[in-house]
Amino acid sequence: MPVNLKPIDNAQLAPIAGIDLAYAEAGIKKPGRKDVLVIRIDKGNTVAGVFTQNRFCAAPVQICKQNLDAGVQIRALVVNTGNANAGTGESGRQHAREVCAALAKELDCLPEQILPFSTGVILEPLPVDKIITALPTRQPATWADAAEAIMTTDVAPKATSRTIQIDGQAVNITGIAKGAGMIHPNMATMLGFIATDAPITRPVLTQLVKEVADLSFNSITIDGDTSTNDSFMLISTGQSAAPRIDSVNHPAYEQLKAALLEVSIELAQAIVRDGEGATKFITVQVEGGRTVAECKAVGYAIGRSPLVKTAFFASDPNLGRLLAAIGYAGIHDLDVDRLEMYLDDVLVAKDGGRNPLYKEEDGQRVMKQDEITVRVVLNRGLSNATVWTCDFSYDYVKINADYRS
Amino acid sequence: MPVNLKPIDNAQLAPIAGIDLAYAEAGIKKPGRKDVLVIRIDKGNTVAGVFTQNRFCAAPVQICKQNLDAGVQIRALVVNTGNANAGTGESGRQHAREVCAALAKELDCLPEQILPFSTGVILEPLPVDKIITALPTRQPATWADAAEAIMTTDVAPKATSRTIQIDGQAVNITGIAKGAGMIHPNMATMLGFIATDAPITRPVLTQLVKEVADLSFNSITIDGDTSTNDSFMLISTGQSAAPRIDSVNHPAYEQLKAALLEVSIELAQAIVRDGEGATKFITVQVEGGRTVAECKAVGYAIGRSPLVKTAFFASDPNLGRLLAAIGYAGIHDLDVDRLEMYLDDVLVAKDGGRNPLYKEEDGQRVMKQDEITVRVVLNRGLSNATVWTCDFSYDYVKINADYRS
Numbered sequence: 001m002p003v004n005l006k007p008i009d010n011a012q013l014a015p016i017a018g019i020d021l022a023y024a025e026a027g028i029k030k031p032g033r034k035d036v037l038v039i040r041i042d043k044g045n046t047v048a049g050v051f052t053q054n055r056f057c058a059a060p061v062q063i064c065k066q067n068l069d070a071g072v073q074i075r076a077l078v079v080n081t082g083n084a085n086a087g088t089g090e091s092g093r094q095h096a097r098e099v100c101a102a103l104a105k106e107l108d109c110l111p112e113q114i115l116p117f118s119t120g121v122i123l124e125p126l127p128v129d130k131i132i133t134a135l136p137t138r139q140p141a142t143w144a145d146a147a148e149a150i151m152t153t154d155v156a157p158k159a160t161s162r163t164i165q166i167d168g169q170a171v172n173i174t175g176i177a178k179g180a181g182m183i184h185p186n187m188a189t190m191l192g193f194i195a196t197d198a199p200i201t202r203p204v205l206t207q208l209v210k211e212v213a214d215l216s217f218n219s220i221t222i223d224g225d226t227s228t229n230d231s232f233m234l235i236s237t238g239q240s241a242a243p244r245i246d247s248v249n250h251p252a253y254e255q256l257k258a259a260l261l262e263v264s265i266e267l268a269q270a271i272v273r274d275g276e277g278a279t280k281f282i283t284v285q286v287e288g289g290r291t292v293a294e295c296k297a298v299g300y301a302i303g304r305s306p307l308v309k310t311a312f313f314a315s316d317p318n319l320g321r322l323l324a325a326i327g328y329a330g331i332h333d334l335d336v337d338r339l340e341m342y343l344d345d346v347l348v349a350k351d352g353g354r355n356p357l358y359k360e361e362d363g364q365r366v367m368k369q370d371e372i373t374v375r376v377v378l379n380r381g382l383s384n385a386t387v388w389t390c391d392f393s394y395d396y397v398k399i400n401a402d403y404r405s
Numbered sequence: 406m407p408v409n410l411k412p413i414d415n416a417q418l419a420p421i422a423g424i425d426l427a428y429a430e431a432g433i434k435k436p437g438r439k440d441v442l443v444i445r446i447d448k449g450n451t452v453a454g455v456f457t458q459n460r461f462c463a464a465p466v467q468i469c470k471q472n473l474d475a476g477v478q479i480r481a482l483v484v485n486t487g488n489a490n491a492g493t494g495e496s497g498r499q500h501a502r503e504v505c506a507a508l509a510k511e512l513d514c515l516p517e518q519i520l521p522f523s524t525g526v527i528l529e530p531l532p533v534d535k536i537i538t539a540l541p542t543r544q545p546a547t548w549a550d551a552a553e554a555i556m557t558t559d560v561a562p563k564a565t566s567r568t569i570q571i572d573g574q575a576v577n578i579t580g581i582a583k584g585a586g587m588i589h590p591n592m593a594t595m596l597g598f599i600a601t602d603a604p605i606t607r608p609v610l611t612q613l614v615k616e617v618a619d620l621s622f623n624s625i626t627i628d629g630d631t632s633t634n635d636s637f638m639l640i641s642t643g644q645s646a647a648p649r650i651d652s653v654n655h656p657a658y659e660q661l662k663a664a665l666l667e668v669s670i671e672l673a674q675a676i677v678r679d680g681e682g683a684t685k686f687i688t689v690q691v692e693g694g695r696t697v698a699e700c701k702a703v704g705y706a707i708g709r710s711p712l713v714k715t716a717f718f719a720s721d722p723n724l725g726r727l728l729a730a731i732g733y734a735g736i737h738d739l740d741v742d743r744l745e746m747y748l749d750d751v752l753v754a755k756d757g758g759r760n761p762l763y764k765e766e767d768g769q770r771v772m773k774q775d776e777i778t779v780r781v782v783l784n785r786g787l788s789n790a791t792v793w794t795c796d797f798s799y800d801y802v803k804i805n806a807d808y809r810s
Contacts, residue, residue: 055739056732087728089758122725123759228729307805314806320527323492324633327461334460353494354528394802400712401719
């Protein structure tokens with residue numbers, strides 16, 4: 001079960017003026033399941049996104065990038081689960097275009113004004129007819145429905161909202177996301193959609209989506225696998241009365257970014273809390289590095305090590321495995337005699353070895369918790385980074401050995 | 406159980422003239438277990454090694470490097486299991502030196518003429534007194550005993566031999582190794598010792614150990630974790646009547662290297678076959694890359710992906726996970742439309758997607774085997790590399806969650 005993941009409550013999710021949601025049950029993988037989501041956006045919006053770095057990026061990712069680059073007004077996003085439309089070559093791109101065309105016809109716009117997204121099994125042809133047949137049958141949806149409609153192996157839907165005031169005007173932000181395996185930096189089998197009614201110009205939105213992704217969705221790992229389909233989209237409908245944010249120097253930029261970060265970090269952490277088979281939520285804080293990149297490298301070495309993750313699963317303070325992971329993180333001139341490692345408030349390692357005052361029972365106490373912070377102080381610079389991850393359990397193997405059956 | 410790992414038979418293991426083996430039961434982790442091995446070498450030998458790249462490299466690794474650099478004649482290697490003496494700082498180095506000094510006193514040589522090795526749990530003080538007390542109690546050992554004495558979580562001992570003729574003179578090669586988790590390129594929690602009676606100069610031996618390691622022990626992965634203690638040593642006693650190999654251009658160099666490679670690849674593969682929880686042995690052959698490094702990167706992306714490894718465990722031809730791994734292997738200009746992927750003889754993917762002639766039952770047939778070759782043809786250059794790995798099972802989690810208890 002997810003680790004301390006609050007159930008979502010639709011009453012807590014702010015509607016975003018200028019967006020209609022609808023879902024359909026296309027029976028892509030099995031019948032009677034919300035597996036298609038349409039996010040329709042009024043004219044006057046701006047949309048920006050970041051996508052997987054995987055060279056086998058899925059057909060819908062390729063089409064999304066093309067359509068965003070075309071500079072046309074986006075009118076809708078269409079998401080299907082149950083099939084990733086990845087590793088499907090030219091016919092996959094054709095299928096994605098057909099889905100866009102079908103929705104475009106109905107919305108009386110160009111296919112290029114639709115952004116397609118897919119998540120699910122790789123290397124199988126998209127059942128495009130099922131999706132096109134189901135599109136006209138779609139039902140109005142709440143944000144809670146939308147969060148449910150994009151789930152694959154997720155145990156629970158993920159959604160959250162914030163409302164802030166900019167110049168005395170309410171600005172709403174609501175986001176949804178899905179995980180739950182193949183999660184690693186530079187995106188994952190993860191989809192994230194955050195919409196706000198704040199008016200934001202496209203260049204500012206493009207900058208915001210990168211900055212926000214780096215500190216949230218690009219700071220989590222479940223299993224080190226970077227997926228073919230990861231996409232994180234920011235949508236601005238512009239229908240709030242707040243002033244338009246047209247520059248990163250705008251007085252409200254930092255305030256808006258902070259609120260977007262709260263939403264995206266909560267969603268990214270929710271993905272980890274619902275990581276496949278997760279029983280613990282681990283925060284890895286790396287401090288005092290020369291660069292953010294080297295701090296992240298240490299965070300990820302710890303966060304993706306199967307040996308570290310199985311030790312967390314067992315509540316076993318087998319902390320040498322953490323040191324080993326730090327040692328192979330790729331900092332070639334790391335002086336291990338200078339670093340400190342803490343488990344919550346317990347100083348475990350210093351001077352290149354175990355803290356003489358460290359007691360096994362202190363480590364044991366922290367390891368038994370279901371939320372644990374590993375803090376590594378490199379003592380060689382002023383940069384920091386935080387990575388979130390989960391443990392590695394029997395259920396991870398079970399879920400991934402059974403996924404297609 | 407190990408995957409198709411032949412039991413070792415001491416009668417098949419050639420003694421190496423100039424080497425005496427002995428084991429002791431020091432009770433480091435539990436009583437009644439061979440946990441200390443001494444490899445004593447006659448004068449006139451040469452010794453060379455390669456070691457872990459992990460920055461938290463263990464105290465014995467540091468001492469080994471110092472002693473090899475000192476240029477003195479090596480007289481013995483001493484190995485303990487049950488404790489890695491890693492993450493132990495200055496006191497760890499002191500402990501390793503004390504073990505060397507105790508054995509040196511007995512052998513009437515300098516402590517610098519002893520090479521120490523440790524494997525086992527990290528971050529706990531080496532029980533140096535137990536080892537020193539046990540050293541004089543040691544019993545003469547066969548190579549089979551020696552293979553057993555260096556085991557940790559290994560299910561079975563690993564040893565093999567070859568005898569070749571150089572200029573009509575017999576040359577014997579015998580090696581032992583241990584795994585079995587924390588195995589990743591640039592060494593692992595792995596120890597490998599190969600001895601030969603062929604006379605080889607130190608510079609040639611130093612070159613040989615690197616070339617041989619790259620194509621064997623540095624081409625395997627169990628879990629992507631690079632250990633603190635990995636060491637692979639080549640020992641030449643020089644007691645064969647074969648001519649001394651004093652240059653890489655010596656007529657017998659390639660012949661000797663081929664034989665050493667056979668031994669080291671068999672040992673490296675044995676480590677994978679006995680990988681923690683392994684039920685399948687996977688060969689990943691990557692061809693047609695621009696460089697060996699990029700071929701290895703693809704091989705390792707596949708070989709360490711938990712999603713790929715759990716699919717192998719389940720015998721599930723969920724082959725999209727393999728493509729995803731190829732896609733995130735870090736070849737930024739990889740043209741996925743040009744590559745081909747085979748499972749044994751079955752062409753699974755080409756033209757950026759699934760081979761239209763591919764049938765699920767063909768994939769299924771291969772996935773059910775316990776030995777599988779994944780062949781990736783990148784079609785962008787002339788370089789190749791092979792990586793060996795295993796699947797990821799419930800037992801991997803069980804073994805690593807229970808390791809210390």
